[in-house]
Amino acid sequence: MKLLQDILYKIKLLEVHGSTNVPVAALCIDSRKVEKNSAFIAIKGTVVDGHTFIAAAINKGAAIIVAEELPENKVEGVTYIKVANSHEAAAYMAHYFYDCPSEKLKLVGVTGTNGKTTVATLLYKLFSALGYSCGLISTVENKIQQTVIPASLTTPDAISLNALLHKMVNENCTHAFMECSSIAIHQHRITGLNFTGALFTNITLDHLDYHKTFEAYLKAKKSFFDNLPETAFAISNKDDKRGEVMLQNTKAKKYYYSLKTSADFKGKILDDSLTGLQMQINNTDVHFRLIGEFNAYNLLAVYGAAVCLHEEPTKVLTTLSGLTGAEGRFDYIISNKNVIGIVDYAHTPDALENVLTTLKKLKKDYQNIITVVGCGGDRDKTKRPLMAQAACDYSNKAIFTSDNPRTENPMDILADMEKGLTTAAKKKYIVIPDRRNAIEQAVKLANEGDIILIAGKGHEKYQEINGVKHPFDDKEVLNHFFNL
Numbered sequence: 001m002k003l004l005q006d007i008l009y010k011i012k013l014l015e016v017h018g019s020t021n022v023p024v025a026a027l028c029i030d031s032r033k034v035e036k037n038s039a040f041i042a043i044k045g046t047v048v049d050g051h052t053f054i055a056a057a058i059n060k061g062a063a064i065i066v067a068e069e070l071p072e073n074k075v076e077g078v079t080y081i082k083v084a085n086s087h088e089a090a091a092y093m094a095h096y097f098y099d100c101p102s103e104k105l106k107l108v109g110v111t112g113t114n115g116k117t118t119v120a121t122l123l124y125k126l127f128s129a130l131g132y133s134c135g136l137i138s139t140v141e142n143k144i145q146q147t148v149i150p151a152s153l154t155t156p157d158a159i160s161l162n163a164l165l166h167k168m169v170n171e172n173c174t175h176a177f178m179e180c181s182s183i184a185i186h187q188h189r190i191t192g193l194n195f196t197g198a199l200f201t202n203i204t205l206d207h208l209d210y211h212k213t214f215e216a217y218l219k220a221k222k223s224f225f226d227n228l229p230e231t232a233f234a235i236s237n238k239d240d241k242r243g244e245v246m247l248q249n250t251k252a253k254k255y256y257y258s259l260k261t262s263a264d265f266k267g268k269i270l271d272d273s274l275t276g277l278q279m280q281i282n283n284t285d286v287h288f289r290l291i292g293e294f295n296a297y298n299l300l301a302v303y304g305a306a307v308c309l310h311e312e313p314t315k316v317l318t319t320l321s322g323l324t325g326a327e328g329r330f331d332y333i334i335s336n337k338n339v340i341g342i343v344d345y346a347h348t349p350d351a352l353e354n355v356l357t358t359l360k361k362l363k364k365d366y367q368n369i370i371t372v373v374g375c376g377g378d379r380d381k382t383k384r385p386l387m388a389q390a391a392c393d394y395s396n397k398a399i400f401t402s403d404n405p406r407t408e409n410p411m412d413i414l415a416d417m418e419k420g421l422t423t424a425a426k427k428k429y430i431v432i433p434d435r436r437n438a439i440e441q442a443v444k445l446a447n448e449g450d451i452i453l454i455a456g457k458g459h460e461k462y463q464e465i466n467g468v469k470h471p472f473d474d475k476e477v478l479n480h481f482f483n484l
């Protein structure tokens with residue numbers, strides 16, 4: 001068992017009460033999950049302050065308390081450590097507790113508003129197809145080789161994350177690909193990890209409920225690159241307005257990809273249709289099964305990372321050309337009436353606009369677009385009217401419905417979506433709060449050759465209402481009505 005003193009490197013200890021020469025059975029940030037002789041790290045959260053659970057943690061058997069503020073009355077036999085930042089302390093302690101797993105893997109992190117899951121999943125699929133044993137940490141699922149471990153967050157908390165990487169090392173993985181959400185970066189969930197490489201996809205509007213300002217959101221993402229070591233590679237999107245700023249202060253070796261200007265990884269779209277993308281990448285022609293300009297960017301990012309990981313470019317492109325994307329991202333099915341149904345995870349204004357403009361730009365092999373969309377409750381409210389407007393702007397008909405209302409009243413979310421719509425938009429939408437009924441109505445409205453886009457929930461297999469996750473699968477519901 002590890003000793004406390006052996007997992008405290010890199011942490012500034014402001015006060016130590018008791019011995020650090022004590023074994024640590026487990027690390028824990030949740031008092032309800034404390035085991036005997038574990039270290040409880042008290043974190044000031046967004047809902048509650050973990051410091052209020054110190055006594056409860058000790059009652060359950062915690063022998064070590066790490067906190068930003070220590071209680072006056074200390075329990076005999078318990079070691080107390082005061083630190084400046086508990087989130088950061090948890091991350092470094094987890095790194096050493098689990099034997100520095102990120103140092104034993106080629107670990108690549110992906111950040112950006114949209115495209116993280118797609119890029120990380122494609123990297124996992126690519127490197128698995130190239131014969132490596134790989135791990136994946138993503139919104140849809142975590143994977144150790146072929147074994148699926150359900151994911152509840154895009155980026156797990158630092159302790160679960162290092163435990164997962166440790167398991168990957170134990171199961172002989174050589175590579176791991178992970179999403180780094182801005183919230184995770186800000187909460188130090190990835191602090192202390194040894195990244196071989198990092199990728200930036202793009203930055204637009206999301207998570208302002210958490211970060212408050214766009215500048216703070218940008219800063220969180222940028223800090224990921226600022227903290228990379230010299231040995232790492234950093235790959236950014238040159239066509240994104242913030243693509244160069246992102247790498248401005250990194251010590252890592254910089255690379256760019258672009259569809260518009262010269263870059264290390266330069267791509268050109270030759271053809272884009274519902275059957276896939278025809279592209280030229282660094283002078284090689286290649287066909288991909290993914291659709292749309294935004295996926296051309298995702299594919300360039302993946303290609304760049306593979307080249308930086310010293311894979312042979314032609315082999316990379318040949319293997320990539322056979323791969324499909326991530327579940328619930330532009331997933332499409334065709335009905336018995338020849339209606340095209342697309343299930344997509346677009347849950348930001350930019351993602352929705354991208355998916356819809358992609359559809360509009362495709363070779364015209366469809367008639368009308370009907371979009372079914374809602375917005376998540378307890379999340380960034382600023383994106384609601386913008387998503388609604390985008391749905392109307394780029395569709396022939398929009399049906400506003402519920403996403404995951406969480407603790408909000410679905411009608412309030414729908415009212416937010418309707419706020420400030422243009423006169424033209426107002427003529428295009430109807431409101432059907434029940435998601436199943438909304439999908440049913442879309443299928444009823446669609447004629448042969450039309451496209452139905454069901455946006456926002458992608459791979460999700462549930463609808464979260466007041467803390468309860470009710471089974472719900474957009475693709476399954478759509479399939480049901482398609483086959484009636």
Ligand SMILES: CC(=O)N[C@H]1[C@@H](OP(=O)(O)OP(=O)(O)OC[C@H]2O[C@@H](n3ccc(=O)[nH]c3=O)[C@H](O)[C@@H]2O)O[C@H](CO)[C@@H](O)[C@@H]1O[C@H](C)C(=O)N[C@@H](C)C(=O)N[C@H](CCC(=O)O)C(=O)O
Binds near residue numbers: 031032044152183184
């Ligand atoms: C807003 C946010 O990021 N919340 C995450 C955060 O919670 P928090 O710090 O606010 O925690 P809190 O509930 O206030 O509790 C504070 C501390 O007290 C502890 N506690 C609490 C109760 C108790 O009885 N005993 C106890 O010890 C908690 O374990 C915690 O350590 O840390 C928790 C532990 O890691 C996460 O589970 C929780 O994710 C919630 C469920 C969440 O929905 N997060 C979303 C917004 C999120 O993080 N999404 C991002 C990005 C999404 C994307 O773009 O893909 C992600 O990476 O998933």
Ligand SMILES: Nc1ncnc2c1ncn2[C@@H]1O[C@H](COP(=O)(O)OP(=O)(O)OP(=O)(O)O)[C@@H](O)[C@H]1O
Binds near residue numbers: 297298328346352
């Ligand atoms: N490079 C991209 N640029 C813009 N939009 C994209 C891009 N890639 C994917 N999208 C759109 O965004 C949606 C979400 O994609 P994806 O799940 O890959 O992103 P993400 O960054 O992982 O999202 P999340 O923050 O929820 O984890 C897709 O369903 C698609 O509509």
Ligand SMILES: N[C@H](CCC[C@H](N)C(=O)O)C(=O)O
Binds near residue numbers: 139375376403404
């Ligand atoms: N990972 C994102 C997912 C949003 C998906 C959408 N279906 C919603 O519930 O808002 C978040 O937590 O903000």
Ligand SMILES: [Mg+2]
Binds near residue numbers: 116154179
């Ligand atoms: Mg994701």
